[in-house]
Amino acid sequence: MSPNTVRWLKPPVFLVCLVPAGMLLLEAFGVAGLSLGANPVEALIHSLGTWSLNFLLITLAVTPLRRLTGQAWLLRFRRMFGLFAFFYLLLHFLAYAGVDQRFALGYILEDIAERPYITLGFAAFLLLIPLAATSTRGMIRRLGPRWKQLHRLVYPAAILGVWHYYWLVKADVLQPLIYAALLILLLALRLRKPTPKRARTGSLT
C-alpha cells in the first residue's frame, strides 16, 4: 500500500475507532432510544475497560501481523491504535473515579490499596501514561533508542490489564481467559527472531 493510500485511510480508521465511544455517549444520554441498561454505571465502566483491552490487543497484533504478511504499512496505524487503547483506558479510569466514586479520593485510594484487581488496573494505567506522553514525533526523535526501551512497558501493562479483568469477574472466567490466550499468543509470536532487515524497518516507526 502506498504512503498516499495510508494517508487517505487514516481518517476513516480514526473515526471507526471512535465508534464505541460515540455509542456509549448516545447510550448514556438515551439518544435515539439507546440505553446503558439497568446499571448504567457498571455498563459504562465495563464497556470502556473492554475497549481499552481490545485496542491494546489490536496494537500488539500489528507487529506480528506485519511479520506474517510482510505488509509494512500496517505499522503506520500502530500509534493510532495504541493511543486509542490509552484513550479508552483514561475514560475507563475517569468513569470509575468520577461517575462511580464521584472523585471521593478516600474511597479511590482505599480501592487502589486494598482491592487487588483495582491495584493491577491502576498500575497498568500508570505504566501507559508515559507511553501516551511520548508518542509524538518530537519525543520519538528526542528519546532515540530509549524510546523503544520505554515502550516495551506496553507488555507488562497489557498483562496487568488482562489480569485485572480476570480478578474482577465473579465466577465465569471464560471471557478473561480468551483475552489471556490472545495476549499470550501475541507475546509468543514476538519470541521468534525477526529477519534483521525487517527488524530495522520496524524500529523506524
Add this chain to the structure above:
Amino acid sequence: MKDMRAIRPSEITSETNYRNRRAFLRDSALGLGGAALLAGLPSGAEAKTAELETVPWPGSTDEKPNSWEDVTTYNNFYEFGTGKEDPYRNAQDFVTRPWAVRVSGECDRPGDYDYEDIVGPHTLEDRVYRHRCVEAWSMVVPWVGFPLGDLLKRFEPNSQAKYVAFKTLHDPAQMPGQRRPVLRWPYREGLTIEEAMHPLTLMTVGVYGRELPNQNGAPLRLIIPWKYGFKGIKSIVEIEFTSRMPATSWNQSAPHEYGFYANVNPEVDHPRWSQARERRIGAGIFAEKQPTLMFNGYADEVAHLYSGLDLRRNY
C-alpha cells in the same frame, strides 16, 4: 414501615406508560435505520405474566420499587447465562408447568408435591422488600409469596431438622448456562431451620402482582431479604431437611468469598470489594451510592437469630 394497603403494586409502575415507552424505543431506533442499534436492547420486556390474586402486607418498605423492566431484565441466574441480560434473553421458553418439588429428609411428610399442592393452601401477599446483591447493587422489589415457614410446617419437620437444603432444577437442555461448569450444578442453597421459619423468609411465586417471569426464578424461588441475593435460590425442585449444614453452590465455588450465612453486612467486605455502600439500580447514572444497612435494614427483625455468632467469621 408504611401500610401499603392503599397502594396496589400495579399502580406503582403504570403499565401503559411502560408499554408506550417501549414502543417509542423501538420506533425511534428503527427510524434511524438502526436494526443493529436495536440488537443490544432487550425488546419485548412488556410480555407480562399472568396476574395473581394477592393481599396486601403491612410490613412493606415504603421505598420506591424498581420498574418491572429493571426487575425482569437485570438478573443473576447463571443457569441461563452469566450476563445480566442473559436470563431475560435465554429463559423465555423455559417450561415451568407441570412442576414438582421433592421433599425429603428429617420430616414426617416427605414426598413429591405438585406446584399446586405447594402453593394452593397459602394466601399470597404483596411484599415490597429491599434486595441487596453481593455485587454491591440493590433494588426494591414488590414480590408475591407466602412465608416459607408456613409451607415447611406442612411437611412436619422432626427434631433432627436443623437445616433446610434446596436445589434448583438441573436441565442443561433448557438451561444453557448449565452446559458449562461455571458453578457446580445443580445450584444448592441452604438455611438454618430458624432462618427458614422466620416470617420474613418468603417462598416467592410472583412479582408486581403477577407470576414470576422465568428469568426471575419461576415458578418457585426463595427471597430472604436480609441476605445477599444469591441465597434466594430459584426454580426450586428439592427441599431437604437435614441435621447438618448443607453445602451451598457459591460457598463451594469460592469459600473465602461466600459463606453459608451471607447476611448483608456493611462491616464485612467481600475480599475483592467493599460492602459498605451499594448502587441502587434505577437511580440513574449520576446518583451517589448509598450506605448499606446491617442485615439490609431488617436488623430489628432478624439480628436475634445471630446473637453470639461472630459475623466476621460466619460471613
